[in-house]
Amino acid sequence: MLRDPRHTLLHMPTPLQRLGYLEAKLERPGLYMKRDDLMEIALGGNKLRSLEFWLGAAKRAGADVLLVAGGAMSNLCRLTAAAAAMTGFDCIVFHNSADNETNRQRSFLNKLFGAEVRYLGPVSEQQRGEAILKAAAELAAQGRVPYIVGDAVVGALGYVVAAAEMHDQVLREEKPLRHVFLAGSMGPTEAGFIFGNALLGSPFEVHLVSVEYGQAELAARVNRIYDDLRRHTGLTVPDLENVPVHYHMDYLGDGYGQPTPQSEQAIISLARTEGILIEHVYTAKTFAGFVDLAVRGHIPEDEPACLIHTGGTPSLFSQFGMFKSIG
Numbered sequence: 042m043l044r045d046p047r048h049t050l051l052h053m054p055t056p057l058q059r060l061g062y063l064e065a066k067l068e069r070p071g072l073y074m075k076r077d078d079l080m081e082i083a084l085g086g087n088k089l090r091s092l093e094f095w096l097g098a099a100k101r102a103g104a105d106v107l108l109v110a111g112g113a114m115s116n117l118c119r120l121t122a123a124a125a126a127m128t129g130f131d132c133i134v135f136h137n138s139a140d141n142e143t144n145r146q147r148s149f150l151n152k153l154f155g156a157e158v159r160y161l162g163p164v165s166e167q168q169r170g171e172a173i174l175k176a177a178a179e180l181a182a183q184g185r186v187p188y189i190v191g192d193a194v195v196g197a198l199g200y201v202v203a204a205a206e207m208h209d210q211v212l213r214e215e216k217p218l219r220h221v222f223l224a225g226s227m228g229p230t231e232a233g234f235i236f237g238n239a240l241l242g243s244p245f246e247v248h249l250v251s252v253e254y255g256q257a258e259l260a261a262r263v264n265r266i267y268d269d270l271r272r273h274t275g276l277t278v279p280d281l282e283n284v285p286v287h288y289h290m291d292y293l294g295d296g297y298g299q300p301t302p303q304s305e306q307a308i309i310s311l312a313r314t315e316g317i318l319i320e321h322v323y324t325a326k327t328f329a330g331f332v333d334l335a336v337r338g339h340i341p342e343d344e345p346a347c348l349i350h351t352g353g354t355p356s357l358f359s360q361f362g363m364f365k366s367i368g
Protein backbone atom coordinates (compact mmCIF):
# COMPACT_ATOMS: atom_id res chain seq x y z
CA MET A 42 0.00 0.00 0.00
CA LEU A 43 2.94 2.32 0.58
CA ARG A 44 4.26 4.16 -2.44
CA ASP A 45 7.61 5.04 -0.92
CA PRO A 46 10.73 3.28 -2.17
CA ARG A 47 12.18 0.85 0.36
CA HIS A 48 15.64 -0.65 0.43
CA THR A 49 15.24 -3.99 2.18
CA LEU A 50 17.90 -4.56 4.83
CA LEU A 51 16.28 -7.09 7.13
CA HIS A 52 14.91 -10.58 7.14
CA MET A 53 11.51 -10.30 8.80
CA PRO A 54 9.67 -11.05 10.96
CA THR A 55 11.59 -10.46 14.16
CA PRO A 56 10.68 -13.05 16.83
CA LEU A 57 7.52 -12.70 18.87
CA GLN A 58 8.57 -14.36 22.08
CA ARG A 59 6.49 -15.53 25.00
CA LEU A 60 8.11 -14.53 28.31
CA GLY A 61 7.37 -17.82 30.06
CA TYR A 62 9.88 -17.46 32.90
CA LEU A 63 8.67 -13.96 33.67
CA GLU A 64 5.04 -15.10 33.56
CA ALA A 65 5.84 -17.82 36.09
CA LYS A 66 7.66 -15.40 38.37
CA LEU A 67 4.91 -12.78 38.25
CA GLU A 68 2.09 -15.35 38.18
CA ARG A 69 0.65 -13.36 35.31
CA PRO A 70 0.11 -15.19 32.00
CA GLY A 71 0.05 -13.66 28.54
CA LEU A 72 3.29 -11.63 28.46
CA TYR A 73 5.18 -11.35 25.18
CA MET A 74 8.06 -9.45 23.66
CA LYS A 75 8.53 -8.50 20.01
CA ARG A 76 12.28 -8.73 19.57
CA ASP A 77 13.20 -5.78 17.38
CA ASP A 78 16.52 -5.91 19.19
CA LEU A 79 17.23 -9.20 17.39
CA MET A 80 18.05 -8.01 13.91
CA GLU A 81 21.03 -9.11 11.90
CA ILE A 82 22.67 -5.68 11.52
CA ALA A 83 24.77 -3.80 14.11
CA LEU A 84 22.93 -5.18 17.15
CA GLY A 85 19.50 -4.26 15.83
CA GLY A 86 16.86 -1.77 16.86
CA ASN A 87 13.89 0.23 15.64
CA LYS A 88 15.87 2.61 13.45
CA LEU A 89 16.76 -0.20 11.04
CA ARG A 90 13.12 -0.45 10.03
CA SER A 91 13.12 3.30 9.39
CA LEU A 92 16.42 3.09 7.54
CA GLU A 93 14.85 0.85 4.92
CA PHE A 94 12.72 3.85 3.94
CA TRP A 95 15.40 6.51 4.48
CA LEU A 96 17.75 4.55 2.20
CA GLY A 97 14.95 4.22 -0.35
CA ALA A 98 14.48 8.00 -0.28
CA ALA A 99 18.23 8.64 -0.46
CA LYS A 100 18.59 6.40 -3.50
CA ARG A 101 15.62 8.01 -5.19
CA ALA A 102 17.26 11.41 -4.61
CA GLY A 103 20.48 10.14 -6.22
CA ALA A 104 22.38 10.72 -2.97
CA ASP A 105 25.92 9.51 -2.42
CA VAL A 106 26.49 10.58 1.19
CA LEU A 107 24.27 10.19 4.27
CA LEU A 108 24.38 12.82 7.04
CA VAL A 109 23.06 11.90 10.46
CA ALA A 110 23.12 13.60 13.86
CA GLY A 111 22.77 12.47 17.44
CA GLY A 112 24.53 12.09 20.76
CA ALA A 113 27.70 10.03 20.94
CA MET A 114 25.69 6.96 22.05
CA SER A 115 22.96 7.50 19.43
CA ASN A 116 21.35 4.33 18.12
CA LEU A 117 20.31 6.19 14.99
CA CYS A 118 23.90 7.17 14.21
CA ARG A 119 25.26 3.65 14.77
CA LEU A 120 22.64 1.98 12.61
CA THR A 121 22.91 4.60 9.86
CA ALA A 122 26.69 4.17 9.76
CA ALA A 123 26.25 0.39 9.42
CA ALA A 124 23.53 0.63 6.77
CA ALA A 125 25.54 3.21 4.80
CA ALA A 126 28.59 0.93 4.78
CA MET A 127 26.50 -1.99 3.53
CA THR A 128 24.80 -0.09 0.74
CA GLY A 129 27.68 1.96 -0.64
CA PHE A 130 26.91 5.40 0.78
CA ASP A 131 29.51 7.55 2.50
CA CYS A 132 28.35 8.61 5.94
CA ILE A 133 29.08 11.63 8.12
CA VAL A 134 27.97 11.49 11.75
CA PHE A 135 27.51 14.73 13.71
CA HIS A 136 27.56 14.58 17.48
CA ASN A 137 26.30 17.43 19.62
CA SER A 138 28.90 16.54 22.19
CA ALA A 139 32.53 17.27 22.97
CA ASP A 140 35.43 15.51 21.32
CA ASN A 141 36.84 13.72 24.35
CA GLU A 142 37.91 10.20 25.28
CA THR A 143 34.50 9.14 26.65
CA ASN A 144 32.62 10.29 23.57
CA ARG A 145 35.20 8.80 21.21
CA GLN A 146 34.65 5.45 22.94
CA ARG A 147 30.88 5.87 22.71
CA SER A 148 31.15 6.68 19.01
CA PHE A 149 33.63 3.89 18.31
CA LEU A 150 31.14 1.74 16.37
CA ASN A 151 30.40 4.61 13.97
CA LYS A 152 34.09 4.74 13.04
CA LEU A 153 34.23 0.97 12.90
CA PHE A 154 31.54 1.12 10.22
CA GLY A 155 33.68 3.63 8.33
CA ALA A 156 31.74 6.83 9.02
CA GLU A 157 33.41 10.21 9.36
CA VAL A 158 32.62 11.55 12.84
CA ARG A 159 32.38 15.30 13.55
CA TYR A 160 31.97 16.69 17.08
CA LEU A 161 30.04 19.94 17.30
CA GLY A 162 30.51 20.41 21.04
CA PRO A 163 27.57 20.63 23.46
CA VAL A 164 25.27 22.59 21.10
CA SER A 165 21.45 22.63 21.16
CA GLU A 166 19.38 20.41 18.84
CA GLN A 167 18.57 23.49 16.79
CA GLN A 168 22.24 24.41 16.37
CA ARG A 169 22.96 20.80 15.48
CA GLY A 170 20.27 20.98 12.79
CA GLU A 171 21.81 24.18 11.41
CA ALA A 172 25.27 22.61 11.36
CA ILE A 173 24.06 19.62 9.38
CA LEU A 174 22.27 21.85 6.85
CA LYS A 175 25.44 23.92 6.43
CA ALA A 176 27.49 20.76 5.89
CA ALA A 177 24.94 19.53 3.34
CA ALA A 178 25.19 22.82 1.43
CA GLU A 179 28.99 22.62 1.44
CA LEU A 180 28.90 19.06 0.12
CA ALA A 181 26.42 20.04 -2.60
CA ALA A 182 28.74 22.89 -3.64
CA GLN A 183 31.47 20.26 -4.10
CA GLY A 184 29.23 18.25 -6.43
CA ARG A 185 28.19 15.65 -3.85
CA VAL A 186 24.55 14.68 -3.27
CA PRO A 187 23.89 14.56 0.49
CA TYR A 188 20.81 13.04 2.13
CA ILE A 189 19.97 13.98 5.72
CA VAL A 190 18.69 10.94 7.59
CA GLY A 191 15.90 11.45 10.10
CA ASP A 192 12.72 12.69 8.40
CA ALA A 193 10.00 11.70 10.88
CA VAL A 194 7.30 10.68 8.39
CA VAL A 195 9.58 8.64 6.16
CA GLY A 196 11.06 6.99 9.27
CA ALA A 197 7.61 6.25 10.66
CA LEU A 198 6.81 4.11 7.60
CA GLY A 199 9.07 1.42 9.08
CA TYR A 200 6.62 0.95 11.94
CA VAL A 201 3.55 1.11 9.72
CA VAL A 202 5.06 -2.01 8.17
CA ALA A 203 5.93 -3.41 11.63
CA ALA A 204 2.29 -3.25 12.73
CA ALA A 205 1.26 -5.29 9.68
CA GLU A 206 4.11 -7.74 10.29
CA MET A 207 3.07 -8.21 13.90
CA HIS A 208 -0.59 -8.64 13.07
CA ASP A 209 0.26 -11.27 10.50
CA GLN A 210 2.53 -13.02 13.01
CA VAL A 211 -0.15 -13.01 15.71
CA LEU A 212 -2.57 -14.71 13.33
CA ARG A 213 -0.05 -17.23 11.99
CA GLU A 214 1.43 -18.12 15.37
CA GLU A 215 -1.96 -18.00 17.09
CA LYS A 216 -0.82 -15.59 19.79
CA PRO A 217 -3.91 -13.55 20.57
CA LEU A 218 -2.24 -10.28 21.53
CA ARG A 219 -4.38 -7.35 22.49
CA HIS A 220 -2.07 -4.79 24.13
CA VAL A 221 1.17 -3.49 22.63
CA PHE A 222 3.63 -1.39 24.64
CA LEU A 223 6.13 1.02 23.10
CA ALA A 224 8.51 3.64 24.45
CA GLY A 225 7.02 7.11 24.02
CA SER A 226 9.78 9.38 22.77
CA MET A 227 10.23 11.54 19.66
CA GLY A 228 7.20 9.95 18.01
CA PRO A 229 7.99 8.34 14.63
CA THR A 230 8.07 4.74 15.86
CA GLU A 231 4.95 5.21 17.94
CA ALA A 232 2.95 7.15 15.34
CA GLY A 233 3.97 4.69 12.62
CA PHE A 234 2.79 1.72 14.65
CA ILE A 235 -0.46 3.46 15.63
CA PHE A 236 -1.09 4.38 11.99
CA GLY A 237 -0.37 0.82 10.82
CA ASN A 238 -2.63 -0.54 13.54
CA ALA A 239 -5.40 1.87 12.52
CA LEU A 240 -5.06 0.73 8.87
CA LEU A 241 -5.65 -2.85 10.06
CA GLY A 242 -8.80 -1.84 11.94
CA SER A 243 -7.04 -1.53 15.34
CA PRO A 244 -6.49 -5.17 16.36
CA PHE A 245 -4.16 -3.82 19.09
CA GLU A 246 -4.53 -1.32 21.90
CA VAL A 247 -1.33 0.72 21.87
CA HIS A 248 0.27 1.85 25.13
CA LEU A 249 2.97 4.51 25.10
CA VAL A 250 5.16 4.69 28.18
CA SER A 251 6.81 8.10 28.11
CA VAL A 252 10.60 8.07 28.39
CA GLU A 253 11.14 11.66 27.30
CA TYR A 254 8.27 14.17 27.29
CA GLY A 255 5.18 15.12 29.25
CA GLN A 256 1.86 13.82 27.93
CA ALA A 257 0.87 16.99 26.04
CA GLU A 258 4.17 17.11 24.12
CA LEU A 259 4.23 13.37 23.40
CA ALA A 260 0.61 13.35 22.22
CA ALA A 261 1.21 16.44 20.06
CA ARG A 262 4.19 14.73 18.40
CA VAL A 263 2.25 11.53 17.75
CA ASN A 264 -0.73 13.51 16.40
CA ARG A 265 1.41 15.55 14.06
CA ILE A 266 3.21 12.54 12.58
CA TYR A 267 -0.06 10.56 12.32
CA ASP A 268 -1.62 13.39 10.30
CA ASP A 269 1.52 13.80 8.21
CA LEU A 270 1.44 10.04 7.48
CA ARG A 271 -2.11 10.40 6.27
CA ARG A 272 -1.16 13.16 3.86
CA HIS A 273 2.08 11.46 2.82
CA THR A 274 0.59 8.02 2.09
CA GLY A 275 -2.85 9.16 0.92
CA LEU A 276 -4.31 6.27 2.93
CA THR A 277 -7.59 6.50 4.81
CA VAL A 278 -7.50 5.94 8.56
CA PRO A 279 -9.82 7.05 11.39
CA ASP A 280 -9.01 10.22 13.31
CA LEU A 281 -6.55 9.58 16.12
CA GLU A 282 -9.15 10.21 18.84
CA ASN A 283 -11.02 7.17 17.50
CA VAL A 284 -8.13 4.72 17.72
CA PRO A 285 -7.04 3.02 20.95
CA VAL A 286 -3.94 4.75 22.35
CA HIS A 287 -3.08 5.00 26.05
CA TYR A 288 -0.43 7.29 27.51
CA HIS A 289 1.47 6.29 30.65
CA MET A 290 3.49 9.00 32.35
CA ASP A 291 4.35 7.36 35.68
CA TYR A 292 7.62 5.72 34.70
CA LEU A 293 9.58 8.70 33.37
CA GLY A 294 11.15 9.76 36.68
CA ASP A 295 13.37 12.84 36.40
CA GLY A 296 13.37 12.75 32.63
CA TYR A 297 15.06 11.47 29.52
CA GLY A 298 18.06 9.28 30.18
CA GLN A 299 17.72 9.56 33.96
CA PRO A 300 17.56 6.13 35.60
CA THR A 301 14.81 5.37 38.11
CA PRO A 302 14.61 2.66 40.80
CA GLN A 303 11.98 0.99 38.59
CA SER A 304 14.18 1.03 35.48
CA GLU A 305 17.01 -0.56 37.48
CA GLN A 306 14.62 -3.17 38.81
CA ALA A 307 13.28 -3.80 35.30
CA ILE A 308 16.75 -4.41 33.85
CA ILE A 309 17.69 -6.78 36.66
CA SER A 310 14.38 -8.62 36.63
CA LEU A 311 14.38 -9.26 32.86
CA ALA A 312 18.05 -10.27 32.86
CA ARG A 313 17.45 -12.76 35.67
CA THR A 314 14.23 -14.28 34.35
CA GLU A 315 14.64 -14.35 30.58
CA GLY A 316 18.33 -13.51 30.03
CA ILE A 317 17.24 -10.53 27.92
CA LEU A 318 19.15 -7.23 28.03
CA ILE A 319 17.39 -3.88 28.14
CA GLU A 320 18.83 -0.45 29.02
CA HIS A 321 17.74 2.53 31.10
CA VAL A 322 16.93 5.16 28.44
CA TYR A 323 14.18 3.49 26.39
CA THR A 324 13.29 -0.12 27.06
CA ALA A 325 13.74 -0.36 30.85
CA LYS A 326 11.21 2.35 31.64
CA THR A 327 8.83 0.91 29.07
CA PHE A 328 9.25 -2.56 30.53
CA ALA A 329 8.70 -1.19 34.06
CA GLY A 330 5.35 0.24 32.92
CA PHE A 331 4.42 -2.91 31.01
CA VAL A 332 4.95 -5.15 34.04
CA ASP A 333 3.46 -2.76 36.58
CA LEU A 334 0.26 -2.23 34.60
CA ALA A 335 -0.08 -5.95 33.89
CA VAL A 336 0.53 -7.01 37.49
CA ARG A 337 -1.74 -4.37 39.00
CA GLY A 338 -4.58 -5.58 36.78
CA HIS A 339 -4.80 -2.47 34.57
CA ILE A 340 -4.46 -4.88 31.69
CA PRO A 341 -7.06 -7.66 32.10
CA GLU A 342 -5.39 -11.01 32.70
CA ASP A 343 -7.15 -12.69 29.78
CA GLU A 344 -5.82 -10.05 27.34
CA PRO A 345 -2.23 -10.87 26.36
CA ALA A 346 0.21 -7.98 26.23
CA CYS A 347 3.44 -7.46 24.33
CA LEU A 348 6.35 -5.07 24.72
CA ILE A 349 8.21 -4.11 21.56
CA HIS A 350 11.92 -4.20 22.44
CA THR A 351 13.20 -1.41 20.21
CA GLY A 352 16.88 -2.14 20.83
CA GLY A 353 19.45 0.32 22.12
CA THR A 354 21.12 -2.51 24.00
CA PRO A 355 24.72 -1.29 23.37
CA SER A 356 24.01 1.66 25.72
CA LEU A 357 23.79 -0.77 28.63
CA PHE A 358 27.55 -1.26 28.46
CA SER A 359 28.13 2.39 29.40
CA GLN A 360 25.44 2.44 32.12
CA PHE A 361 27.39 0.61 34.80
CA GLY A 362 27.58 3.80 36.90
CA MET A 363 23.78 4.20 36.88
CA PHE A 364 23.16 1.09 38.97
CA LYS A 365 22.70 1.45 42.72
CA SER A 366 22.40 -2.22 43.61
CA ILE A 367 25.17 -3.63 41.39
CA GLY A 368 28.70 -2.36 41.63
Ligand SMILES: Cc1ncc(COP(=O)(O)O)c(C=O)c1O
Pocket residue numbers: 086087116117224225226227228229230231323324351352353354
Ligand atom coordinates in the same frame (compact mmCIF):
# COMPACT_ATOMS: atom_id res chain seq x y z
C1 LIG B 1 16.28 2.02 21.32
C2 LIG B 1 15.27 3.05 21.00
N1 LIG B 1 14.00 2.83 21.34
C3 LIG B 1 13.05 3.75 21.10
C4 LIG B 1 13.35 4.96 20.50
C5 LIG B 1 12.26 5.94 20.27
O1 LIG B 1 11.93 6.04 18.93
P1 LIG B 1 11.28 7.36 18.33
O2 LIG B 1 12.39 8.39 18.22
O3 LIG B 1 10.77 6.97 17.01
O4 LIG B 1 10.22 7.80 19.28
C6 LIG B 1 14.67 5.23 20.11
C7 LIG B 1 15.03 6.50 19.50
O5 LIG B 1 16.16 6.84 19.32
C8 LIG B 1 15.65 4.24 20.37
O6 LIG B 1 16.93 4.44 20.02
